[in-house]
Amino acid sequence: MRHSASRKRHGRRKASAGNRRRLLLLPALLLSLVLGLPTTALAYWTTTGSGQRTAPTATLAPPASVTATSTTGSNSATITWSASPSGAPTGYRVERSANGGGSWTTACAQASYPTAGSCTDSALANGTYQYRVVALKGSWTAPLAAANPITITRDTVAPTVTVARASGQVTPTRTQPMSFTATFSETVTGLTAAGVQVSPGTGVQGTAVVGVTGSGTTWTITVGGLSSTSAALNGGTVTVSLLANAAQDVGGNGSLASTGSTNVVTLDTTGPVAPIAPVLTTASDSGVSSTDRITNAANLVFSSTASGTGTGTVPADAANVRLYHDSTASGAGTLVNATPATVSNGNFSITHTAPTEGVHYYSLVYADALGNLSAQGPRLMVTVDRTAPAAPTVTGATQRLTGLLSADVTASGAYSNGTNDAGSVRVYACTGAAANCTVGTALANGSTTTLTGGVYSATASVGGLLPGVLGQFTVIVTQTDIAGNVSAPSAPRQATTVP
Amino acid sequence: MIPLRWWGAVWFIGVLALLVLGVPSPPGPLEVRQTGVVRNLLPGDVRELRGVIDNPNWLPMTTVRLEAEVTATSEPDCGPEFFAIEGSPLELERAVDPGRANAVWSGLHISLVPAATAEDACQGVEATIDYTLR
Numbered sequence: 001m002r003h004s005a006s007r008k009r010h011g012r013r014k015a016s017a018g019n020r021r022r023l024l025l026l027p028a029l030l031l032s033l034v035l036g037l038p039t040t041a042l043a044y045w046t047t048t049g050s051g052q053r054t055a056p057t058a059t060l061a062p063p064a065s066v067t068a069t070s071t072t073g074s075n076s077a078t079i080t081w082s083a084s085p086s087g088a089p090t091g092y093r094v095e096r097s098a099n100g101g102g103s104w105t106t107a108c109a110q111a112s113y114p115t116a117g118s119c120t121d122s123a124l125a126n127g128t129y130q131y132r133v134v135a136l137k138g139s140w141t142a143p144l145a146a147a148n149p150i151t152i153t154r155d156t157v158a159p160t161v162t163v164a165r166a167s168g169q170v171t172p173t174r175t176q177p178m179s180f181t182a183t184f185s186e187t188v189t190g191l192t193a194a195g196v197q198v199s200p201g202t203g204v205q206g207t208a209v210v211g212v213t214g215s216g217t218t219w220t221i222t223v224g225g226l227s228s229t230s231a232a233l234n235g236g237t238v239t240v241s242l243l244a245n246a247a248q249d250v251g252g253n254g255s256l257a258s259t260g261s262t263n264v265v266t267l268d269t270t271g272p273v274a275p276i277a278p279v280l281t282t283a284s285d286s287g288v289s290s291t292d293r294i295t296n297a298a299n300l301v302f303s304s305t306a307s308g309t310g311t312g313t314v315p316a317d318a319a320n321v322r323l324y325h326d327s328t329a330s331g332a333g334t335l336v337n338a339t340p341a342t343v344s345n346g347n348f349s350i351t352h353t354a355p356t357e358g359v360h361y362y363s364l365v366y367a368d369a370l371g372n373l374s375a376q377g378p379r380l381m382v383t384v385d386r387t388a389p390a391a392p393t394v395t396g397a398t399q400r401l402t403g404l405l406s407a408d409v410t411a412s413g414a415y416s417n418g419t420n421d422a423g424s425v426r427v428y429a430c431t432g433a434a435a436n437c438t439v440g441t442a443l444a445n446g447s448t449t450t451l452t453g454g455v456y457s458a459t460a461s462v463g464g465l466l467p468g469v470l471g472q473f474t475v476i477v478t479q480t481d482i483a484g485n486v487s488a489p490s491a492p493r494q495a496t497t498v499p
Numbered sequence: 500m501i502p503l504r505w506w507g508a509v510w511f512i513g514v515l516a517l518l519v520l521g522v523p524s525p526p527g528p529l530e531v532r533q534t535g536v537v538r539n540l541l542p543g544d545v546r547e548l549r550g551v552i553d554n555p556n557w558l559p560m561t562t563v564r565l566e567a568e569v570t571a572t573s574e575p576d577c578g579p580e581f582f583a584i585e586g587s588p589l590e591l592e593r594a595v596d597p598g599r600a601n602a603v604w605s606g607l608h609i610s611l612v613p614a615a616t617a618e619d620a621c622q623g624v625e626a627t628i629d630y631t632l633r
Contacts, residue, residue, distance in 0.1 A: 055625070
């Protein structure tokens with residue numbers, strides 16, 4: 001201020017010395033005064049002047065809320081701060097002291113932190129550190145804002161890890177992905193699929209698809225994309241382990257290679273070999289033949305080849321069997337047993353309850369214990385026929401004495417010759433009134449007679465006759481089709497005596 | 500009523516009085532006032548200076564140029580050399596009528612010169628700007 005005042009006085013002196021009168025303009029001035037001309041136009045004095053003013057500069061404030069934190073075991077510290085309340089800093093500089101504030105070095109540069117934020121100071125050696133954050137504006141620095149001191153005690157022990165099948169993961173299995181649990185000795189980060197080693201055993205093929213989730217000490221590893229080869233009916237093993245340095249602890253130590261003995265799952269995606277055609281049990285195959293698969297049975301029972309009449313054996317890995325009816329050449333048809341029949345000691349039995357009349361095609365599909373299915377086996381045709389043929393006609397009936405008290409009674413005529421009808425006929429011989437001749441009242445009946453050609457001739461031998469009976473026989477005839485269905489009796493006919 | 504024949508004498512006496520008594524005394528100095536307010540000057544900031552000129556005389560005065568200079572600060576470690584005024588001297592050749600604020604001026608700028616070295620001493624400093632009219 002003294003300096004300024006001096007300048008002011010100096011200015012005044014210069015003003016006194018510097019004033020000049022312009023006498024030649026005096027008359028004009030006087031004239032202007034008299035005539036009232038504007039004074040501005042007549043300014044003829046040049047003079048000096050002075051003034052003074054102050055310009056205060058700003059003050060840069062330090063950032064607020066400066067904190068320093070470090071995770072236990074970590075070799076890094078995180079320093080955070082909020083913006084300076086005044087001075088509009090253009091950046092901040094984080095400084096670190098390892099000697100209690102004796103000297104400071106830059107931990108984070110200004111350019112990285114144009115605004116309030118955080119700084120991670122990494123790769124620190126063990127020790128106690130102090131941090132402070134300096135607000136920057138051009139060449140200005142704010143008064144220093146210090147954070148709390150923190151102590152770094154770096155973890156130098158590598159984490160260990162064990163890999164085991166995850167809870168609920170069964171072995172063997174046909175389901176993917178398979179799950180494994182990796183348990184670390186301490187919290188780790190950075191575990192990815194790249195750190196997982198999948199080792200397929202013999203009988204397993206494909207490219208493993210690995211997924212990794214988790215955090216802290218427990219991670220889940222999933223493995224999919226594999227299959228067992230067709231030759232490996234019981235599948236193969238899949239072993240999962242972690243490579244060394246697959247994950248890192250807070251101190252940056254890489255994990256050791258994993259250990260564990262339950263890190264293996266047997267993968268079986270192959271079904272049993274295809275079965276042979278199903279076998280219809282003889283008990284279910286009624287009629288003329290027990291192997292012709294033409295039957296009138298109410299229920300059809302199919303069995304394994306071991307207990308049936310077919311050939312072949314149930315494969316060892318077949319745990320249960322599905323029976324399909326009305327199978328087509330390319331499809332499975334309709335499932336007979338919603339609950340698959342269990343194979344026990346190589347045997348099984350499946351009942352098709354009340355199949356409809358007609359032709360049915362049956363086929364089998366095996367499944368192993370894991371649910372892997374075999375291909376569909378060949379088909380077996382079974383004809384279900386529960387309709388009795390029409391009663392045969394009797395166009396001729398004779399009786400011939402064959403002994404003192406015996407005779408042969410023979411009937412002949414036409415039989416019903418529809419599909420599967422040509423089984424056999426049976427002659428029943430009665431005495432007495434024709435209207436009273438029934439199967440139940442017949443004295444005798446003949447053996448079944450194989451039919452061919454549309455006509456038949458069948459005989460019933462009658463013995464133990466009483467004298468005088470001959471000449472009183474009446475016959476009725478029934479027809480049995482191939483499936484075993486018996487027709488109604490024919491109309492009775494009086495036999496004539498022949499020599 | 501002054502007789503007509505006396506008008507010549509009156510005029511002569513008047514002119515003589517003006518010559519003897521009315522020759523103006525040396526004019527007083529003009530006053531330079533800064534009207535623009537400069538606050539919170541930061542490193543690198545450039546702020547405009549502007550103001551007015553007061554003429555305390557009874558006659559208009561002619562100015563030639565205006566000079567501005569930081570002549571002092573409130574902090575010895577942040578002297579005037581840390582400040583710069585651009586545009587000085589400012590050519591200001593004009594007539595200033597008697598009275599206050601009859602002439603305005605602008606075109607000067609003050610800045611806190613960015614320096615490679617720390618200027619922390621310049622925080623909160625009050626710099627004095629002296630204005631001189633030539």
